[in-house]
Amino acid sequence: MASGGISADRFTGAHPARLELIDLSWGVGLGDPIVGPLSLAVEPGQMLALVGPNGAGKSSLLRCLYRYHRPSTGMVRLDGQDIWSLPGKAVARRIATVLQEQASDFGLTVAEIVELGLTPHRGGWGTDRGDYDSVEAVLDLMELTHLAPRDLATLSGGERQRVMIARALLQKPDLLILDEPTNHLDIRHQLEVLDLLGRLACTVIVSLHDLALASAHADRVLLLDGGRVAALGAPAEALTQSTIRAAFAVETLLDAHPATGRPRLSFYLPNQIQE
Numbered sequence: 001m002a003s004g005g006i007s008a009d010r011f012t013g014a015h016p017a018r019l020e021l022i023d024l025s026w027g028v029g030l031g032d033p034i035v036g037p038l039s040l041a042v043e044p045g046q047m048l049a050l051v052g053p054n055g056a057g058k059s060s061l062l063r064c065l066y067r068y069h070r071p072s073t074g075m076v077r078l079d080g081q082d083i084w085s086l087p088g089k090a091v092a093r094r095i096a097t098v099l100q101e102q103a104s105d106f107g108l109t110v111a112e113i114v115e116l117g118l119t120p121h122r123g124g125w126g127t128d129r130g131d132y133d134s135v136e137a138v139l140d141l142m143e144l145t146h147l148a149p150r151d152l153a154t155l156s157g158g159e160r161q162r163v164m165i166a167r168a169l170l171q172k173p174d175l176l177i178l179d180e181p182t183n184h185l186d187i188r189h190q191l192e193v194l195d196l197l198g199r200l201a202c203t204v205i206v207s208l209h210d211l212a213l214a215s216a217h218a219d220r221v222l223l224l225d226g227g228r229v230a231a232l233g234a235p236a237e238a239l240t241q242s243t244i245r246a247a248f249a250v251e252t253l254l255d256a257h258p259a260t261g262r263p264r265l266s267f268y269l270p271n272q273i274q275e
């Protein structure tokens with residue numbers, strides 16, 4: 001985002017993760033699964049955008065990936081190992097999350113919340129000089145320095161979202177999972193967050209409602225519909241007029257962006273066509 005020549009790589013782990021989903025499904029009770037069964041791999045350092053209509057199963061799938069939901073069938077492998085065979089702490093050291101529901105009323109300041117990102121790597125007590133430097137650097141990167149002493153509960157939605165991203169980055173993850181991180185962000189911050197995610201060396205899996213952002217920034221896009229893979233591939237392969245029409249019942253104007261060369265999408269309802 002900002003500023004100060006801070007490299008985004010400073011905030012990623014040394015071993016970008018390979019994630020593999022093998023016949024993964026998750027559901028509740030005896031009914032049809034809410035997600036899956038699905039199989040796919042995310043290569044180290046790739047950014048995968050997860051898109052799909054409301055209720056498609058995006059958050060449920062992400063919860064399986066960060067070891068919150070135990071799969072009903074199949075498994076999630078982190079660099080070849082079933083994440084449920086690993087100690088929770090080992091997973092927490094490698095995977096950072098930015099989630100939709102964040103408690104914000106526990107009376108901590110912005111700096112204190114961000115500092116929690118150091119927790120998975122701490123052996124003992126205390127904070128050393130290097131830790132303080134990292135906290136300062138990530139606050140600067142996310143344009144939060146001026147908010148550092150503020151109570152988190154007093155921040156705007158967009159400011160709070162940037163705090164949660166800062167905390168996750170401080171964790172130096174090998175895999176960063178974000179559930180709709182652009183919610184509440186103004187357009188500049190949306191673009192900057194997506195640009196930052198694209199520059200991180202770690203593997204990134206991010207759910208997004210904005211197909212245009214997903215298409216403009218992700219290496220690959222997974223279009224989920226009814227819990228199943230409706231399309232998976234490079235943005236131009238996964239997000240076509242027909243896949244978008246089938247999943248969202250909207251029409252798409254699609255061309256190459258003259259400035260960036262990436263796919264450019266805009267949307268309209270079939271009944272909005274001019275006579």
Ligand SMILES: Nc1ncnc2c1ncn2[C@@H]1O[C@H](COP(=O)(O)OP(=O)(O)OP(=O)(O)O)[C@@H](O)[C@H]1O
Nearest residue numbers: 028034052053054055056057058059060061207209
């Ligand atoms: N624990 C649960 N028990 C019962 N149903 C659930 C549970 N969790 C999710 N669901 C249902 O599974 C479906 C998928 O939910 P999920 O939150 O994963 O979708 P989503 O794609 O993230 O949706 P949105 O875009 O609206 O955020 C929804 O119909 C939801 O009601």
